[in-house]
Amino acid sequence: MKAVAVEELTKKFGDFTAVDSISFDINEGEIFGLLGPNGAGKTTTISMLATMLSPTSGKAEVAGHDISADEDGVRKSIGIVFQDQSLDEELTAWENMDFHGRLYRIPKQIRAERTEELLELVGLTERKDDFVKTYSGGMRRRLEIARGLLHRPKVLFLDEPTLGLDPQTRNYLWDYIDKLSREMKITVILTTHYMDEADRLCGRIGIIDKGQIVALDTPENLKKRLGGDVITIKSPDYSGKISGLEKSWIENTEGYNGFFTVALHDAEEHLSELIETLINRKIKITSVSVHKPTLEDVFLHYTGRTIRDEEAGAKDHMRMDYKRRRH
Numbered sequence: 001m002k003a004v005a006v007e008e009l010t011k012k013f014g015d016f017t018a019v020d021s022i023s024f025d026i027n028e029g030e031i032f033g034l035l036g037p038n039g040a041g042k043t044t045t046i047s048m049l050a051t052m053l054s055p056t057s058g059k060a061e062v063a064g065h066d067i068s069a070d071e072d073g074v075r076k077s078i079g080i081v082f083q084d085q086s087l088d089e090e091l092t093a094w095e096n097m098d099f100h101g102r103l104y105r106i107p108k109q110i111r112a113e114r115t116e117e118l119l120e121l122v123g124l125t126e127r128k129d130d131f132v133k134t135y136s137g138g139m140r141r142r143l144e145i146a147r148g149l150l151h152r153p154k155v156l157f158l159d160e161p162t163l164g165l166d167p168q169t170r171n172y173l174w175d176y177i178d179k180l181s182r183e184m185k186i187t188v189i190l191t192t193h194y195m196d197e198a199d200r201l202c203g204r205i206g207i208i209d210k211g212q213i214v215a216l217d218t219p220e221n222l223k224k225r226l227g228g229d230v231i232t233i234k235s236p237d238y239s240g241k242i243s244g245l246e247k248s249w250i251e252n253t254e255g256y257n258g259f260f261t262v263a264l265h266d267a268e269e270h271l272s273e274l275i276e277t278l279i280n281r282k283i284k285i286t287s288v289s290v291h292k293p294t295l296e297d298v299f300l301h302y303t304g305r306t307i308r309d310e311e312a313g314a315k316d317h318m319r320m321d322y323k324r325r326r327h
């Protein structure tokens with residue numbers, strides 16, 4: 001059985017199609033990432049899978065339960081960590097867990113055992129009797145994840161799990177997510193707009209753009225598909241296509257604000273010819289770098305856009321506020 005099976009799932013808001021007939025499967029125990037720019041349809045997709053939004057058409061099963069015909073079955077099988085900050089600040093971590101366990105009618109003894117085990121898993125045992133209001137952002141997120149696992153879900157949904165956290169805390173959180181997927185054999189489906197997060201954590205990634213899945217594979221295969229090397233050229237003159245770059249050895253070129261990239265098989269062999277061509281076209285070159293394709297290059301290739309982490313970082317607070325208000 002697949003942990004998640006999605007078939008032509010569609011969500012329209014009025015005339016606007018936010019999710020456009022997407023189909024994909026997720027295997028049991030997999031960490032699957034939905035990667036996409038703002039507004040691509042990531043949150044809408046997982047909201048439908050978590051039965052928080054009903055689809056306009058298409059179907060999906062989560063842990064063998066139909067999201068439209070068996071909402072209860074789905075809800076019992078999933079854990080959800082969305083950006084809604086639903087912890088009670090005036091309670092301790094332990095009390096937050098206990099309260100959640102009661103909602104799911106988990107017997108007292110089992111509740112206590114699992115709370116102990118999960119707080120240990122996310123590294124909060126020592127702080128379990130402190131009020132949540134004294135916790136840092138990363139600790140809160142870890143507690144939310146522990147809480148989402150209390151009723152032993154088969155599938156865990158994480159909506160931008162490290163949004164707004166500093167790099168070190170994000171690294172810690174990745175370790176925890178990795179560990180719980182291995183130790184608890186849980187299927188994780190997460191959304192992110194961080195390339196490094198998707199690359200580091202996910203077994204497979206679906207790149208979603210304008211409501212459609214434009215590529216789906218392992219991070220390694222996605223990168224391999226782009227060819228051997230990528231040359232990135234920074235140029236203040238660059239705008240749009242550059243003529244004269246229609247060479248047989250160039251596999252693909254992409255451009256964005258002041259940069260363009262050239263994907264090719266052997267950068268060493270062709271670099272000087274490329275530079276010469278640009279100089280002949282009187283294009284100013286500020287810097288040149290040669291590297292193996294990154295997920296950033298893959299993303300640019302499929303969406304025509306780039307997400308630089310610093311840009312994303314600057315937008316995080318706005319986006320978090322927006323998301324909190326929405327959910």
Ligand SMILES: Nc1ncnc2c1ncn2[C@@H]1O[C@H](COP(=O)(O)OP(=O)(O)OP(=O)(O)O)[C@@H](O)[C@H]1O
Pocket residue numbers: 013018036037038039040041042043044045193319
């Ligand atoms: N309730 C709603 N009513 C109308 N439009 C909506 C609603 N929810 C989402 N949308 C629109 O659907 C599109 C997809 O939104 P969604 O939140 O799924 O994107 P996302 O990929 O999660 O983006 P982000 O990373 O910015 O959260 C956006 O254009 C958004 O404005």
